[in-house]
Amino acid sequence: MRRFRNLRWIALALAALFVIGTAGFHVIEGWGWFDAFYMVLITVTTIGYSETHPLSEAGRVFNVAIIIGGVGLLFLTIGALAQLLLEFELLNVFGRRRMEREIERLRDHYIICGAGRVGRSTARELAQRPAPFVIIETTQAKLENLPSEWLTLVGDATQETTLRLARVERARGLVAATTTDATNLYIVMTARGLNGGLKIIARASEEDAEKHLKTAGADTVISPYHFAGHRIAQSFLRPNVLDFLDSATVKIGVDLEIAEVQIGGKSRYVGQSFRESKLRADFGLIVLAVKRNGDMQFNPGPDDRMNAGDYLIAIGESAGLRKLEEAAGK
Numbered sequence: 001m002r003r004f005r006n007l008r009w010i011a012l013a014l015a016a017l018f019v020i021g022t023a024g025f026h027v028i029e030g031w032g033w034f035d036a037f038y039m040v041l042i043t044v045t046t047i048g049y050s051e052t053h054p055l056s057e058a059g060r061v062f063n064v065a066i067i068i069g070g071v072g073l074l075f076l077t078i079g080a081l082a083q084l085l086l087e088f089e090l091l092n093v094f095g096r097r098r099m100e101r102e103i104e105r106l107r108d109h110y111i112i113c114g115a116g117r118v119g120r121s122t123a124r125e126l127a128q129r130p131a132p133f134v135i136i137e138t139t140q141a142k143l144e145n146l147p148s149e150w151l152t153l154v155g156d157a158t159q160e161t162t163l164r165l166a167r168v169e170r171a172r173g174l175v176a177a178t179t180t181d182a183t184n185l186y187i188v189m190t191a192r193g194l195n196g197g198l199k200i201i202a203r204a205s206e207e208d209a210e211k212h213l214k215t216a217g218a219d220t221v222i223s224p225y226h227f228a229g230h231r232i233a234q235s236f237l238r239p240n241v242l243d244f245l246d247s248a249t250v251k252i253g254v255d256l257e258i259a260e261v262q263i264g265g266k267s268r269y270v271g272q273s274f275r276e277s278k279l280r281a282d283f284g285l286i287v288l289a290v291k292r293n294g295d296m297q298f299n300p301g302p303d304d305r306m307n308a309g310d311y312l313i314a315i316g317e318s319a320g321l322r323k324l325e326e327a328a329g330k
Contacts, residue, residue, distance in 0.1 A: 006080050014044075017069050025039050103165070110126055111133070111173070116179055127147075157187045157190075176200065176213075184204070188216040203224065263328050268327070271305055274302050
């Protein structure tokens with residue numbers, strides 16, 4: 001950036017002044033190198049100690065040039081640093097205000113409480129969708145390394161005021177992803193009291209915490225350690241199945257995705273059978289299951305008919321799934 005380049009040029013000029021001044025006093029006055037350097041140092045810093053050795057007339061003239069150059073560069077350095085600090089503070093203030101305005105406009109978004117590994121991983125997945133979200137952390141330091149385009153909020157997610165600032169009353173979902181079960185429990189209780197229809201997913205470290213989190217209002221409780229153990233076992237027992245699921249959910253090198261698509265009330269697919277809809281021919285998709293009224297029906301038959309509000313669990317290329325989402329909502 002330009003302001004940093006200016007500081008580098010000033011630093012180079014100061015270094016050059018010290019080199020020229022030291023060499024000048026060494027040549028003009030015949031002083032040793034350290035005495036010459038010391039003379040330049042006390043002159044440039046305007047400390048005002050007495051001269052190292054008596055100066056000749058030529059030495060005084062040379063010293064006047066050192067004083068003018070040194071004082072000028074020092075004032076330039078102070079001005080550049082003051083400008084840098086002022087711009088930094090202004091960027092922080094205006095950047096925070098811009099972020100607050102964007103958070104105020106959020107609707108149907110997701111709130112991630114905790115910027116640890118689970119919270120960051122959740123945010124990355126939502127950002128790829130893309131889906132709107134805001135991350136809440138207790139300190140600014142824990143948010144420093146996050147992408148600048150992510151919306152963040154510093155505060156205690158167990159407090160109503162913080163969740164209201166994150167517009168919890170208009171949110172679609174909340175993730176309680178802090179590292180302690182007790183904190184997640186308080187977050188779930190507070191969030192559920194502010195928004196009864198909120199989808200809440202909580203992270204649990206201990207097995208006993210799951211029932212307490214669900215009692216507090218969590219819809220789903222996920223244990224990273226339980227998931228890791230299950231994944232390790234599946235890597236041994238069903239490695240090819242796991243590779244397929246990775247390609248379909250994480251999309252590692254394959255444009256394949258498993259997604260849910262809701263059938264809208266005015267969709268042309270309402271009342272059609274899967275055979276009549278030609279989803280596979282039109283979009284290149286395979287419907288794995290249908291969720292209807294809370295019940296999951298796996299591998300629906302060709303003559304099964306779709307109803308408004310059904311969720312189709314389908315697998316296929318991302319482009320085909322996006323086209324189906326557009327068609328199903330009309």
